[in-house]
Amino acid sequence: MSRAFRLLPIILLVWVLLAFAWRLIQPPDPTVRSQLVNREVPQFVLQPLVDGVPGLTSADLATGEPRLLNLFGSWCVPCIGEAPVLEDLQRRGVKIDGIAIRDTASGVSAFLRRHGNPYARVGSDPNSNVQLALGSAGVPETFVVDGKGVIRRQYVGPISSSDVSKIIVELKELR
């Protein structure tokens, strides 16, 4: 009994070291995921930012047709890399709405002119209010929203060309 007792500190030490080793080998995933997946998009009304592209309200996301909701910024470098992929999706008939996070009219219109405009609507979120309401923690992020306005999936970070066919299938299944 007392012998096992004396071994206890060593056992505890080994246990702690193993815990350290485990976390070093398998670092925690710092991705912040929204808890709103499979829940309705929160209510919002966002003003338009660019001439000719209407603003965005939460009602626009519940029109019966599944669509993508893309959070971007003209100041965000990975968003430039994502732009051609979004355009490809749009060319294949995917409806995409955008929310410009902390952005200016001149910034967004220059961005859309330079990298193409895949968006049906773009709402302006100057203080990240809607981004926070959506449980998003950065740009770019993309939500798959079904026809009833329920979020079905969240892509954190830029969508790559390898995601395109998967997204098209996902949207088809939601129809």
Added chain:
Amino acid sequence: MRAITLALGLMLAVPVFAQSNMPPSYWAYRQLPDAKQEAKAQALMQELRCLVCQGQSIADSDAELAGDMRDLVRRRIAAGEKPEHIRAWLIERYGDWVSYRPSTAPIAWPLWAAPLILLIFGAVIVAGRLKRKRS
């Protein structure tokens, strides 16, 4: 030579957080005029995790999103919302993780029980020692 230049160049390359082209939100770096409300906002902001610089509170972080979260907290408190309601609103979106205050959900029970268990453990050891001394 080129290798040295490259190495020096890499040393200078510090990660930068993406900065937007907008100024900070109104309440990001401004205190509420009502001292009582500001104290409430401060207390809450120190217990909310920055989503960008994870491990810092939004009161400590200079990330833009943290500024926007401070703006949100201060505006809602100024509008008369209870701090616990704002915390719950954020937890609903980001999970328990966003709040530094340990939850009382069953998953955190071992955490709450730990001091008690350690105290009992200590008491048992002390009792054993005292008994041995007496005999």
